[in-house]
Amino acid sequence: LVRSAAELAAAMAQARSEAEHAFGDSRLILERALEGARHVEIQVFADARGNCIHLGERDCSVQRRHQKLVEESPSPAVDEGLRARMGEAAVAAARAVGYVGAGTVEFLLDGDSRFWFMEMNTRLQVEHPVTEALTGYDLVEWQLRVADGEALPVTQQEVRYCGHAIEVRLCAEDPARDFLPQSGRVALWRPADTVRAEHALESGGEVSPYYDPMIAKLVAHGRTRDEAREKLAAALDATVALGLPTNKSFLAAVLRDETFARGAATTDFLAQRRFARPEPQAADYAIAAALLATNAGYGEWQSWSNSPARGMHLCLDEREIALQFERGAYRAGVELRVLAIEGHEARIELAGAEERVPFIVAEGAVHLARGGASFSFRDHSHQPGVRRGAALGDGRLVSPMNGRVAAVHAQAGETIATGQALIVLEAMKMEHGLALPAPVRVKSVHVAAGAQVSPGHLLIEFEPA
Incomplete structure (x- = not known):
């Protein structure tokens, strides 16, 4: 975004560099800047027999670095009349070039319901499951049938929409470090089973540094927008992605944000906000220490002693922890009991309440999920001290x-x-x-x-x- 002539040369140089490295073509298009606009796209479909229809809009306004993170349909800013006008414009664009197949026509929508064409993506989009959830149509099947010469299975008048759908892109990136992409091993992966989850992950799999950081997408459908939004936020809380930083907690916070909840998010939504990274509390450190001691079988716990109380010192990250064990309870600032360990899930009792904590001890660290947040504690207990700073x-x-x-x-x-x-x-x-x-x-x-x-x-x- 260039706000003054003095900024133009540097901005063009950076844009040319990114374009050249990403696409091998450094040519640029200068466009009018619309601040506080919405990114709204129309799903179109055309066959080789002259039929072309649209399947409504998707609102993709929640973005970082102009890349989509949350997509939903219907858009909170689009009513039936505006949907018809945008749909007609998208269909006209597809017809003008004799288009056949699935396509997405993207627009910017201002606060006065005026819209400007940006581009047409001549393929199915990452967010096409939002439209599938809303219409019940299988758009991948449609693509194959249209490619085989068949006609579209419905007319524009037959298209129906049901409820509300929202998708989030789960990415291996660190929102607290300006969404810095991450790579490495996914120590433990377990997506929620209450929503549609599309991924190719498994526990122990590697996230490569050579591709887009998106590792999964989660899609929720509900009778209302609030139902879909709350269902998806709860699914993010329940999803286990341990071993490397992701934007899981960040996405849940976005869905629960008051501005997003009332449907007022625009393309500058994220730039105007700072979502705090969940920080581990004393209970989280205590749970990690207890799970490490329980799971690792350290000699300190195995040696014979006539004392009913045992203790050990641990260093998780840079935090020194004095862990005590007596009469089945661990103490390290808080008191807790490890009732059972079932695979990679611990059943614990803390402050008189039971909870289940997904965890894994891998590559010198304790990774655990709790309260919708993911924590990784590096075990430095048997290493020489690291100079701070x-x-x-x-x-x-x-x-x-x-x-x-x-x-x-x-x-x-x-x-x-x-x-x-x-x-x-x-x-x-x-x-x-x-x-x-x-x-x-x-x-x-x-x-x-x-x-x-x-x-x-x-x-x-x-x-x-």
């Missing part, structure tokens, strides 16, 4: 992710201002500038544009300016 104070800028070095904006001997990007990394079709919170003088640069890097790869060495 090393990431900021050791004069080394390292890569936070897998990616390609798109640009290097620093050279040895140069002084770099606070917040100025030293390195630009490209990952999953997006560019990420790496800056420092204070002025520095560059001592040495260890990468060049085009280099492939992984997490921890040394990029630049520096000293305070």
